[in-house]
Amino acid sequence: MKTCYLCDVELNELNKSEEHILLNAIGGKLKSRDLLCKECNSKIGNKPDAELARELNFLSSFFQVDRDRGENQPLKGGSTASGETYDLYNGTTPVLSKIKYKEEQTNQGVKFSVTVRNERELRKIFTGLKKKKYPGLDVEDVVKKSVLKNEQLREPLNYKQQVGTDISLKSVLKSAIDFYVFIRSEKEEVKHLFKYLTSSEVFNGIKCFHVDDGFYQIGVGEVSHNIFLVGDKKSRILYCYLEFFSSFPFLITLSLDYGGESFSSSYSYDVILQRKIKKTFNFPINRVIVETKILHPNIVEIANRRLLRTMGLVDTGLFHSFIRKVVEKERAKMLEKYPGIKNFNEEQKNELLSKVNPRLSEYIVRNGIIVERRK
Ligand SMILES: [Zn+2]
Numbered sequence: 001m002k003t004c005y006l007c008d009v010e011l012n013e014l015n016k017s018e019e020h021i022l023l024n025a026i027g028g029k030l031k032s033r034d035l036l037c038k039e040c041n042s043k044i045g046n047k048p049d050a051e052l053a054r055e056l057n058f059l060s061s062f063f064q065v066d067r068d069r070g071e072n073q074p075l076k077g078g079s080t081a082s083g084e085t086y087d088l089y090n091g092t093t094p095v096l097s098k099i100k101y102k103e104e105q106t107n108q109g110v111k112f113s114v115t116v117r118n119e120r121e122l123r124k125i126f127t128g129l130k131k132k133k134y135p136g137l138d139v140e141d142v143v144k145k146s147v148l149k150n151e152q153l154r155e156p157l158n159y160k161q162q163v164g165t166d167i168s169l170k171s172v173l174k175s176a177i178d179f180y181v182f183i184r185s186e187k188e189e190v191k192h193l194f195k196y197l198t199s200s201e202v203f204n205g206i207k208c209f210h211v212d213d214g215f216y217q218i219g220v221g222e223v224s225h226n227i228f229l230v231g232d233k234k235s236r237i238l239y240c241y242l243e244f245f246s247s248f249p250f251l252i253t254l255s256l257d258y259g260g261e262s263f264s265s266s267y268s269y270d271v272i273l274q275r276k277i278k279k280t281f282n283f284p285i286n287r288v289i290v291e292t293k294i295l296h297p298n299i300v301e302i303a304n305r306r307l308l309r310t311m312g313l314v315d316t317g318l319f320h321s322f323i324r325k326v327v328e329k330e331r332a333k334m335l336e337k338y339p340g341i342k343n344f345n346e347e348q349k350n351e352l353l354s355k356v357n358p359r360l361s362e363y364i365v366r367n368g369i370i371v372e373r374r375k
Contacts, residue, residue: 004037005177005187006044006194017041021178022225023171025053026244027065027271030227032182044197048170055163059245062091062314063223064321066274078157086157091318094153101125110134114146122146163248169206170197176240176252179227183265189231189238190254209241209251210302216281218246219270223313226268228281233262235287245271247303247310253290272317274324322363330355 002011009015017038022028036044053060061075075088076097085097100115112129116122123143130137164172174197177190196203216226228241238258243249268279334352335341344352 002034004040005035005181005191006040006198007037009037011037015039019045019178021175021182022227022267022269023049023053023175024068025049025065025070026056026060026225027063027067027269027274028225029066029068029269029276030179030267032178035178035181044174045171048167048174051165052168052171055161055165055168056244056248058159058161059247059310061088062311063245063271063317064091065271066321066324075159078159080153080155080157082155084155086153088157091314091321094157099125119143119146119148163244164206164208164250166202169203169250172206172242172250173197173203173252175227176229176242176254179229179240179265179267180238180254183229184231184260184263186260189258189260193254205253206250208299208303209249210299210306211249215283216279219277221272221313221316222246222270222277223272223310223317224268224270224277224279226266226279228264228266228283230264230283230285231258231260231262233258233260237287237290239285239290241281241283241285245310247307251285251290256287256291272313272320319363323360326356326359327352 002016003009004011004015011034015037016033017036018031018033019035019041020028021030021032021035024031057073058075061072064072072090074095075091078086078088078094080086086094087097088094095117096115099117099121100113102113104111104113114122114125116125123139126137126139126142130139173193177193177197180190181187193203195201218224223246224243225245226241226243229239231238236256236258237253238255238260240252240254241249242252264281266279266281268277269275270277330352333355334344334348338348341348
């Protein structure tokens with residue numbers, strides 16, 4: 001019988017909960033219903049998980065990660081050099097964060113300059129103006145005469161984001177503990193950490209951990225979430241390496257007094273291909289590295305290089321997610337057209353391709369994309 005690792009209540013069909021070991025909002029798929037009861041799950045999860053999701057949203061949004069629940073959130077708070085702010089939808093579409101409104105007196109009367117995001121907002125603004133200030137205003141006339149324009153944003157958008165704050169690191173710690181209990185089916189070695197999940201006390205055993213390349217192989221075009229967990233009987237250390245989007249790596253010291261057997265276990269998930277991948281980790285870790293607070297001397301350079309690499313793959317990621325959406329949509333239409341069908345025959349496959357191909361060509365031409373081939 002499985003029990004909740006936090007409160008020890010026996011888990012049954014009524015009280016068990018789905019716990020994402022890797023956060024679903026960033027595209028994590030690894031989950032278990034044998035870890036936490038509903039009550040504990042909602043008690044410890046919400047705030048840290050939401051904060052980590054927010055901090056990593058720029059990558060979730062750029063890669064349009066596949067989520068079980070909810071939609072990808074727009075990327076908020078981008079600003080141009082000229083001071084305009086934009087939100088980025090679907091990883092690519094900038095939309096003004098705020099309505100732009102200007103009113104000036106001219107010889108011919110009052111002149112309004114308004115930039116809104118849709119007709120509903122336009123109607124709302126002028127209905128308000130009519131009510132409060134200009135009763136003679138003909139709202140329908142304004143709406144009719146307004147011009148809808150799609151414009152290219154000519155300036156780069158700047159975003160600032162910190163990843164790994166005291167609150168979000170609780171979510172990182174939870175993932176490491178979840179993974180340990182999930183793999184080892186025991187909790188004695190990590191239960192001294194539970195207080196950090198259930199209180200606001202800050203856990204100091206997590207550090208940003210960039211190591212030199214070669215610690216594991218990374219495929220061409222790969223962007224992945226990685227967990228690597230090690231227990232070492234001889235040196236009595238238990239640690240977890242957890243990395244998001246091949247860019248943000250953390251080393252979590254779970255125990256410096258580990259009394260269990262030696263083991264290692266890992267899990268990797270490619271967010272572009274949206275599937276689990278196999279990886280071998282050659283971890284250069286020993287007790288000194290785990291205990292020390294010293295970071296790699298070239299940490300900034302390595303961190304920048306890795307993030308730049310990941311950002312360079314955004315186009316590929318968006319193209320993949322576009323293909324997926326188009327194919328899924330056309331496939332659903334086909335299933336509607338041929339109800340009860342299990343496998344498409346050649347003719348139907350060609351029909352599907354004839355629907356999908358023009359949309360892909362259009363996308364490639366429009367975005368000038370050349371997609372790198374994966375190994
Ligand atoms: Zn519980």
